[in-house]
Amino acid sequence: MNWRVLIAGAxxxxxxxxxxxxxxxxxxxxxxxxxxxRDAPSFSLRTIDGEPFSLADAKGSPxxxxxxxxxxxxxxxxxPVLMDAAEAYGPAGxxxxxxxxxxxxxxxxxxxxxxxxxxxxxxxxGGRTAIAYGVAGVPETFFIDKDGVIVxxxxxxxxQPIMVTTLEEML
Amino acid sequence: MIxxxxxxxxxxxxxxxxxxxxxxxxxxxxxxEDVWRWTRWMALAFMxxxxxxxxxxxxxxxxxxxxxxxxxxxxxNETPLAFTIVSLWSSLDGSILLWALxxxxxxxxxxxxxxxxxxxxxxxxxxxxxxxxVFFTFxxxxxxxxxxxxxxxxxxxPGPNPLLQNHILMIVHPPTLYLGYVGMTVxxxxxxxxxxxxxxxxxxxRAMRRxxxxxxACLTVGIILGGWWSYEVLGxxxxxxxxxxxxxxxxxxxxxxxxxHSSMVMERREHLKGWTxxxxxxxxxxxxxxxxxxxxxxxxxxxxxxxxxxGPVFLGYLGVMLVVSVLLLAARVDTLSPPTxxxxxxxxxxxxxxxxxxLFAAFTFTVLLGTVYPLLNEVMTDxxxxxxxxxxxxxxxxxxxxILFLMGVGPALPWGRATFSTLVSRLAVPSGLAVAIAIxxxxxxxxxxxxxxxxALSGFAGAVTLRELTEPGRQRxxxxxxxxxxxxxxxxxxxxxxxxxxxxxxxVVMIAVAIAASSVYRSETEMTIREGKTKSFMGxxxxxxxxxxLDEPHRWSRVARFDIDKxxxxxxxxxxxxxxxxxxxxxxxxxTVMSGLDEDLYLSLVQVDPEGKMASLSVVVEPLVIWLWxxxxxxxxxxxxxxxxxxxxxxDAA
Numbered sequence: 001m002n003w004r005v006l007i008a009g010a011x012x013x014x015x016x017x018x019x020x021x022x023x024x025x026x027x028x029x030x031x032x033x034x035x036x037x038r039d040a041p042s043f044s045l046r047t048i049d050g051e052p053f054s055l056a057d058a059k060g061s062p063x064x065x066x067x068x069x070x071x072x073x074x075x076x077x078x079x080p081v082l083m084d085a086a087e088a089y090g091p092a093g094x095x096x097x098x099x100x101x102x103x104x105x106x107x108x109x110x111x112x113x114x115x116x117x118x119x120x121x122x123x124x125x126g127g128r129t130a131i132a133y134g135v136a137g138v139p140e141t142f143f144i145d146k147d148g149v150i151v152x153x154x155x156x157x158x159x160q161p162i163m164v165t166t167l168e169e170m171l
Numbered sequence: 172m173i174x175x176x177x178x179x180x181x182x183x184x185x186x187x188x189x190x191x192x193x194x195x196x197x198x199x200x201x202x203x204e205d206v207w208r209w210t211r212w213m214a215l216a217f218m219x220x221x222x223x224x225x226x227x228x229x230x231x232x233x234x235x236x237x238x239x240x241x242x243x244x245x246x247x248n249e250t251p252l253a254f255t256i257v258s259l260w261s262s263l264d265g266s267i268l269l270w271a272l273x274x275x276x277x278x279x280x281x282x283x284x285x286x287x288x289x290x291x292x293x294x295x296x297x298x299x300x301x302x303x304x305v306f307f308t309f310x311x312x313x314x315x316x317x318x319x320x321x322x323x324x325x326x327x328x329p330g331p332n333p334l335l336q337n338h339i340l341m342i343v344h345p346p347t348l349y350l351g352y353v354g355m356t357v358x359x360x361x362x363x364x365x366x367x368x369x370x371x372x373x374x375x376x377r378a379m380r381r382x383x384x385x386x387x388a389c390l391t392v393g394i395i396l397g398g399w400w401s402y403e404v405l406g407x408x409x410x411x412x413x414x415x416x417x418x419x420x421x422x423x424x425x426x427x428x429x430x431x432h433s434s435m436v437m438e439r440r441e442h443l444k445g446w447t448x449x450x451x452x453x454x455x456x457x458x459x460x461x462x463x464x465x466x467x468x469x470x471x472x473x474x475x476x477x478x479x480x481x482g483p484v485f486l487g488y489l490g491v492m493l494v495v496s497v498l499l500l501a502a503r504v505d506t507l508s509p510p511t512x513x514x515x516x517x518x519x520x521x522x523x524x525x526x527x528x529x530l531f532a533a534f535t536f537t538v539l540l541g542t543v544y545p546l547l548n549e550v551m552t553d554x555x556x557x558x559x560x561x562x563x564x565x566x567x568x569x570x571x572x573x574i575l576f577l578m579g580v581g582p583a584l585p586w587g588r589a590t591f592s593t594l595v596s597r598l599a600v601p602s603g604l605a606v607a608i609a610i611x612x613x614x615x616x617x618x619x620x621x622x623x624x625x626x627a628l629s630g631f632a633g634a635v636t637l638r639e640l641t642e643p644g645r646q647r648x649x650x651x652x653x654x655x656x657x658x659x660x661x662x663x664x665x666x667x668x669x670x671x672x673x674x675x676x677x678x679v680v681m682i683a684v685a686i687a688a689s690s691v692y693r694s695e696t697e698m699t700i701r702e703g704k705t706k707s708f709m710g711x712x713x714x715x716x717x718x719x720x721l722d723e724p725h726r727w728s729r730v731a732r733f734d735i736d737k738x739x740x741x742x743x744x745x746x747x748x749x750x751x752x753x754x755x756x757x758x759x760x761x762x763t764v765m766s767g768l769d770e771d772l773y774l775s776l777v778q779v780d781p782e783g784k785m786a787s788l789s790v791v792v793e794p795l796v797i798w799l800w801x802x803x804x805x806x807x808x809x810x811x812x813x814x815x816x817x818x819x820x821x822x823d824a825a
Contacts, residue, residue, distance in 0.1 A: 002501045005445070009497025017490040019543060020463065021483075022550040071412070071560040102561040106695065113697040114777050114789060136548065 035153050040065070040144040041132035045122040048105050053097065053120050055148075062170040063095045063144040066158075067135045069103035070111045075139045078157035079115055085163045086118035094167060099124050101138045145170050174239050177227040177318035181268075184220030184275065185308040187213045188301050191278075195298020199367060207294045211282040214297060217304060218279035225272045228265065228317060232258060237324040241265050241317035247330030249725035254336040260345045261331035263466060263481065264317035269346070270462075271307040273353040278304060281357055281382070292375050295364035296357075303356050306488050315481055330725060333752040333759050340400040348393030348420060352458045354386025355423055358430070359455035362448045366499050369506035371437075371444050379451070380434040381814060387427045388810035394420050395682075395803035406760045406775040408695065408791035410799065413563040418542045419461025422535050426454040429531035436524050439586060442514055445504040446528070452496045457535070459489045464542075515588045523581030530573050537566045568621055572628060575683055578676055579632035582639045601634035625687035633680045640673045663812075671813025678809060681802030688795040689771075695791040697777065700733075702784050709792040711772055712736040716744075718783035726752045728761075731776050731786045735765060747776035747788060770794040 040063075044054040055063065066082060068075040086096040096119035100108050105123060112121060124130055133142060136155075143152040143166050152166050191213025198207035231239040232255050235246055245258045245265065259265045278300045285293040311317070335341050361379045365371045397417070398410035411417060430450040437447045463485045516522035541562050583597040609627040617623055643666060644659030651658070663670040698706050700715035707713070714734040721728045730748040734741065745763040752759065762775040773791040780786075 002505050005504055006497060006501035009493075009501065013490070013493040013497055016543070017486065017493065019547055019550060020486055020489075023546045110695050110697055110789060137545070 035134060035142070035150045038150055040142065040148050040150050041129070043129045043132065045099070045124060045129060047120040047122055048100075048109055051120065053122055055097075055144075058095045058097075059148050060146055061093045061095050062146055062167070063097060064167075065133070065142040065144065066096070066098045067101045067130055067133070067140045068098055068138050069101045070107045071103065072101075072138045074157045076115075078139050078141075081158055081160050081163055083116060083118060084160070085167065089167050089171075090118060092171060094171070095119075097122060099129055101130050101135060102127065143167075143170060173227055173231045173236050174318045174320040177224050177231070177239070178312070178316065180220050180224035180227065181271075181308060181312045181316075181318070184217050184224065184271070185305065185312050187216035187220060188275075188278075188304040188308050191217060192298050192301040192305055195294050195296075195301055197298075199292075199295035199298055199364065202290065204290075207290070210294055210297055210301075211286060214275075214278045214282035214301060217301065217308075218275040221268075221272045221275040221308070224311075224318075225259070225268060228259060228268060229256060232256065235327075237326065237328055238321050239317070240319035240321055243321050243324060243328050245331045246328040247725065248327050250330045250336060251725065253339075253342060254331060257342050257345075258331040258335070260349070261335045264311075264315045266345075266349075267307060267315045267466075267481075268311050268317055269349060270353055271304065271311050273346075273349050274300070274304050274307055274356060277354055277357050281360075285378075289375060289378065291368050291370065292361065292364040295367045296360040299360035299363040299367075300356050303360070310481065310484070314484055330752070333726075333750070336725070336752075337750065337759055337761060338400060338404045340396055340403060344393060344396040344400050347389055347396055351386045351388070351390025351393050352420070352423070352461070354389060355383075355427065355455045355458050357386065358383040358451045362451035363499060365448060365507065366503035369503060371448075371507045373438055373441075376434055376438050376447075380431065380438070383427060383430055383434070383451070383454075384810060384814045387424070387431060388807055388814070390420065390424050390427065391810070392803060392807050394424060395800065395806075399800055402796070403762070403764060404759075406762045406789070408693070408762075408773045408775070408789075408793060410796075413541070413560055415542050416461070416465050418538050419457075419464045422538055422542075423454045423457040423461065425531050425535045425538070426450050426457060429528045429535075430454060432524050432531075433528050436514070436521060440514060440521060442521070443525075443528075444507045445500070448504070448507075449500060450528075452500065453535075456489070456493060456496060459485075459492060463489055515586075518584060518589045518594055520581055520584045520586050523577050523584055527574060527577045527581060530570055530577065534567065534570045534574075537570065538563070541566070571683070572624055575625070575628040575632055575680075578679065579628065579635040582673070582676070583635045597635075597638075601631045601638070604634045605631035619691045622687045622691040625683055629680045629684045629687075632676065636673045636676045636680065640670060667815055667817065668813045671809045671811070671815075674809030674812055675806050676809075678802045678804070678806030681798050681805060685795045685797075685799035685802060689793040689799070693791060693793045695789065697787065697789050699785055699787040702786075708790050710737055711742075711790075711792070713745075713774070713788075713790065715786050718779050718786065721748075726750050729776070729779055731779055731783075731788070733763075733774065733786075733788075735772065742772075745772075745774045747774045749776050749779070766797045768797060771796045 040055065042055050044052065044056075046052055055065075064082075064085070066078075068078070070076075082096065082098075086094075090096065098117070098119055098121045100121060100123055108121060122129075133140070139155075139157055141154045141158050142150050143154075145151045151170060154162060191210050194206050194213060195210040197203070198210055228239070228241065230236075231242045232246055233252070235242065235248055237243045237246065241262065241264050245262045246255065250258070260269045278297065281300060282297055285297070330336070358379050361375070361382060365375060365379075397420070401412070402408070402410040427450075430447060433443045433447045433450060436443050463482070466481050466485060514521040514525065579601055580598070583601070585593065605627040608630040609623055612623045612626055640663075641659060643662040644655065647653060647662055648655045648658035653661070694709050696708050698708065698713070700706050700713065702715055702717055705712050705714040712735070714736070716732045716734055718729060718731045721730055728748045728750045730746050733745045733747075735743060735745050742765060745765060747763045748761045750759050750761060760776055762773055765772040765774075771791075771793050773793060775789040775791075777787040777789055
């Protein structure tokens with residue numbers, strides 16, 4: 001018996017099969033609470049059209065900050081939910097903001113022209129805002145209340161019920 | 172009647188396959204010719220039974236027999252005949268039946284081809300292949316039974332997934348990919364045979380390589396056709412998105428490519444036997460992993476079948492095969508004869524092949540990690556994330572450049588140790604060409620280092636390949652005074668394996684250049700044009716001439732017409748469309764691609780207003796895309812040249 005081969009094989013096999021087994025029955029819309037209850041990191045960025053946007057200017061209103069990219073399939077699944085929510089809750093005073101995560105502006109612009117958007121889309125040079133928010137992957141959405149506190153962070157695409165419940169709580 | 176007949180044929184196939192697996196192992200153990208003969212008969216019976224089952228399923232699909240569960244799921248009276256036929260692989264249960272059929276065909280061909288050769292190994296190998304067949308046929312007979320009877324059948328069905336009936340490539344892409352995927356079972360069985368018999372003679376190594384070459388070629392073509400399908404159908408002007416299921420087909424291709432190279436070292440230097448067999452096993456296991464990814468519902472992908480109970484069963488099988496493979500390797504790898512010669516280095520072809528294998532292994536690991544990382548992250552932190560293009564591009568670009576470099580260096584180096592003067596004489600011209608290309612690129616205004624490096628290294632690898640391809644012919648012509656062309660033909664004929672390999676390298680160079688150019692220098696825009704008006708982009712004048720509604724039994728389409736001019740010359744009419752599939756309530760676009768040798772114009776219809784007065788479309792101009800598909804064709808040509816049967820091979824077999 002070649003023990004080196006056996007050990008190397010076990011090192012690959014056991015974690016891989018365990019991981020795949022753990023993948024069954026998982027809810028893909030689980031959320032993390034790490035940043036909830038803290039002040040939202042401030043940021044001042046420019047939109048893809050060159051307009052300035054600062055989180056501080058939106059203080060006093062609920063804000064939804066969505067980190068996304070065009071290469072992310074779950075983001076595209078989420079897009080219609082954001083569109084509906086922005087249409088329904090925008091007039092009620094909720095600000096929707098999208099921050100581009102590791103993507104080309106040209107691709108973003110092309111996608112938004114096709115899919116539409118009711119919110120400013122911000123460039124994030126060097127990913128500094130994503131780092132400040134601890135974004136590990138996209139999509140991630142932060143719900144910030146009128147006082148600038150993160151009340152909920154959703155990793156993965158936000159579902160319609162979670163979107164509606166959270167916005168109703170914030171208003 | 173079809174449900175019962177189909178099920179009976181599958182059960183017969185399962186019985187034949189099970190008996191064949193047992194007798195194969197028995198024949199391998201005892202060397203009994205009569206038992207080996209039974210194994211071969213069982214392989215043929217397996218193939219005939221599954222072919223009958225598949226034939227019955229096709230008959231049920233074509234005659235719209237909705238008493239068969241699978242037909243009720245994917246059939247429709249309105250679907251055109253060609254897409255009705257191919258709907259065999261449009262859903263889970265049918266695709267597993269196709270899988271079993273292709274495996275049965277591979278097993279039968281193997282049984283016939285190796286009837287009188289390699290008596291020490293062939294029974295073990297066929298037994299192992301049939302053992303894999305038992306699992307897939309078991310799935311078709313039970314948990315993924317497509318022949319289940321529908322108690323109260325309807326008189327029509329929903330039809331196949333619209334994406335799968337939107338382009339003719341769907342007819343060829345999946346079966347080609349399956350031929351490659353499933354075909355990897357054969358070299359796996361041969362690797363098991365080497366381990367079980369404890370011997371790996373050169374003739375068996377050579378046979379293994381040959382049996383790997385055919386599925387490898389099919390997988391190569393299948394992957395490229397998949398990219399082409401995605402390009403022609405999905406409407407975003409791309410051909411590769413690092414989707415989990417794309418990755419699933421790419422990973423076994425990487426390990427199989429590594430195997431093709433390491434098997435040459437094994438054949439030449441009697442070295443890397445354990446590693447080469449590990450690659451064969453990894454290739455097969457990665458095809459199982461890929462199948463699991465597509466069918467378990469654990470991974471999110473446009474290719475995935477819906478969640479099904481097959482996932483846990485498949486994972487159990489994958490786990491068992493992993494454990495069996497590791498145990499077999501650990502227990503038997505030391506019984507293979509030790510190497511007779513040392514690997515020379517560092518400047519030798521041996522070491523270049525070793526380097527290439529390490530890069531392919533690193534590439535496989537990178538892709539595997541990126542594919543399973545979202546799942547790992549979700550399991551560890553309860554957070555679902557998406558690892559997309561940035562990760563894969565950042566990781567794969569340096570590896571691909573390294574492979575391209577070694578593709579040039581490796582063939583230029585001799586087996587064994589190279590002297591400095593050999594190095595200089597063989598690499599001076601290609602290196603000079605690479606530098607000249609890089610300077611030329613910068614001088615013409617290109618600044619993107621990835622593209623420049625790719626073009627330079629492609630020139631380097633292409634020059635070495637051309638030299639290696641023509642050198643023997645030139646030497647022969649000067650030695651024997653033959654005309655150059657006939658000398659070249661003669662050397663290509665006698666050394667067709669070598670020549671075929673270099674032709675494949677040419678294809679890879681073409682693909683590398685095409686990918687670099689089309690991804691780095693792609694331009695895109697969105698525009699809305701009023702009827703009769705013209706808009707310009709990248710030198711193309713696009714005139715919207717109107718729209719039309721086309722009605723077909725299974726869908727209706729909105730076709731927009733655009734006149735395309737470039738530099739005052741009319742290039743013809745583009746007709747991108749939006750297809751609305753009635754049964755699925757889903758709209759799917761069909762872009763128009765106008766391909767040229769230098770660039771493609773890609774038009775995708777986004778929207779047309781109800782009166783047809785305004786059309787919005789996405790326009791992409793991508794350079795050199797056609798060379799990607801052509802490169803795939805050249806790779807296939809190389810495989811055909813390399814795998815062409817010869818007299819020596821027939822002697823080998825005897």
